[in-house]
Amino acid sequence: MSAGVGSRRASLEAGERRTADAGSADGIASAAQAALVSLPYVVMAVVVVADVAAGPSVGLLPMTALGPAFAGLASGWRRSAFVGLLAVVACCALGIYDGLFEEKRGFTAIASVAGVTVAAVVAAMARQRREAELASVRSIAEVAQRVLLRPVPRSAGHLRVAVSYTSAVAEARIGGDLYEVVASPAGVRVIIGDVQGKGLAAVEIAAAVLGAFREAAYDEPDLPGVGERVRRTAERVVDEEKFVTAVIAEMRPGAAASVMNYGHPAPMVVSADGGASFPEPAQYAVPLGLGTGSDDAPVPFEVPMAPGDQLLLYTDGVTETRDESGGFYPLGNKAHLLLAVDADDALEALRADLVRHAGRPLHDDAAMLLLRHREWKGADGLARPDAARPAASDI
Numbered sequence: 001m002s003a004g005v006g007s008r009r010a011s012l013e014a015g016e017r018r019t020a021d022a023g024s025a026d027g028i029a030s031a032a033q034a035a036l037v038s039l040p041y042v043v044m045a046v047v048v049v050a051d052v053a054a055g056p057s058v059g060l061l062p063m064t065a066l067g068p069a070f071a072g073l074a075s076g077w078r079r080s081a082f083v084g085l086l087a088v089v090a091c092c093a094l095g096i097y098d099g100l101f102e103e104k105r106g107f108t109a110i111a112s113v114a115g116v117t118v119a120a121v122v123a124a125m126a127r128q129r130r131e132a133e134l135a136s137v138r139s140i141a142e143v144a145q146r147v148l149l150r151p152v153p154r155s156a157g158h159l160r161v162a163v164s165y166t167s168a169v170a171e172a173r174i175g176g177d178l179y180e181v182v183a184s185p186a187g188v189r190v191i192i193g194d195v196q197g198k199g200l201a202a203v204e205i206a207a208a209v210l211g212a213f214r215e216a217a218y219d220e221p222d223l224p225g226v227g228e229r230v231r232r233t234a235e236r237v238v239d240e241e242k243f244v245t246a247v248i249a250e251m252r253p254g255a256a257a258s259v260m261n262y263g264h265p266a267p268m269v270v271s272a273d274g275g276a277s278f279p280e281p282a283q284y285a286v287p288l289g290l291g292t293g294s295d296d297a298p299v300p301f302e303v304p305m306a307p308g309d310q311l312l313l314y315t316d317g318v319t320e321t322r323d324e325s326g327g328f329y330p331l332g333n334k335a336h337l338l339l340a341v342d343a344d345d346a347l348e349a350l351r352a353d354l355v356r357h358a359g360r361p362l363h364d365d366a367a368m369l370l371l372r373h374r375e376w377k378g379a380d381g382l383a384r385p386d387a388a389r390p391a392a393s394d395i
Contacts, residue, residue: 085117
């Protein structure tokens with residue numbers, strides 16, 4: 001099996017996880033939609049029963065207009081017209097029963113129901129047109145996201161790679177989070193970052209930063225050279241109101257990881273026994289795009305990686321996720337979730353726990369990138385089946 005097939009498989013798995021994120025929200029939305037569709041019929045039935053029960057002296061004819069009014073909120077224009085027709089029929093029947101056609105009240109009620117029906121049909125047509133336009137925009141945004149965040153390989157050099165991307169809401173499928181993994185002659189080089197803000201401007205910046213990294217990761221002999229090219233690109237494309245936080249790292253077999261931090265959350269090193277540490281540089285550098293020049297470029301610092309250690313890179317959408325009481329997600333206390341045999345399963349367990357902690361759709365996109373040695377060993381010192389199983393790119 002080729003590396004391309006392995007990447008497509010990873011992409012499908014990531015897509016399934018993103019689909020699962022919105023599962024409960026979609027179920028609630030479907031139930032609400034069904035309730036809105038049935039509401040016009042229920043309201044008109046209640047009005048008819050109440051009018052018959054109250055007798056001719058009350059006359060609830062105008063209230064049958066509630067049927068087409070509610071239909072225009074959730075139904076198409078055809079169904080809204082059908083509900084309006086039923087409302088007119090119900091109004092005529094009740095008018096005859098109440099004897100209101102002997103005076104102007106009955107005809108006024110029918111005119112009111114007909115007017116509300118016309119308004120509901122017009123509103124439904126306008127809403128359907130806006131929904132079609134929005135669906136088109138969402139589709140384009142999803143394609144742009146796929147182009148921007150290409151599937152990372154399941155393995156790169158000596159590393160096994162897993163990635164997770166959780167959108168804040170189903171409607172906001174495109175944001176400023178970015179990540180990439182490149183197996184270069186100098187080692188495996190990775191980047192994870194977050195563009196301040198969302199929308200097309202954030203996407204353009206993320207695309208430029210990723211493009212610069214992908215080229216520099218192959219060409220530059222050292223990590224500072226990669227960072228400098230990414231910084232120069234960011235200076236050109238980032239306007240005064242935005243910036244990019246990022247971590248750029250390089251990992252080589254048998255050596256410590258080399259990390260450069262541009263104002264981004266510190267990576268988490270997960271030990272074989274489930275312990276967690278957050279190595280930080282002696283001095284943080286400013287984010288990319290703030291126009292401070294090369295003098296403020298970060299100095300690479302070494303992150304020791306003992307046998308069995310893993311490295312988790314993530315965006316602030318992970319650590320800034322709050323629960324119902326306002327508590328932040330305790331990422332360090334959840335490191336043990338990453339000890340699963342399969343790297344994808346480990347990261348999925350962490351992602352699922354993050355969603356449970358929020359208890360609702362996330363307020364910010366959350367990207368995570370997990371790196372472990374392909375010959376990864378746990379606390380017992382035994383090679384895991386995940387490492388022994390060939391990666392998709394090697395079959």
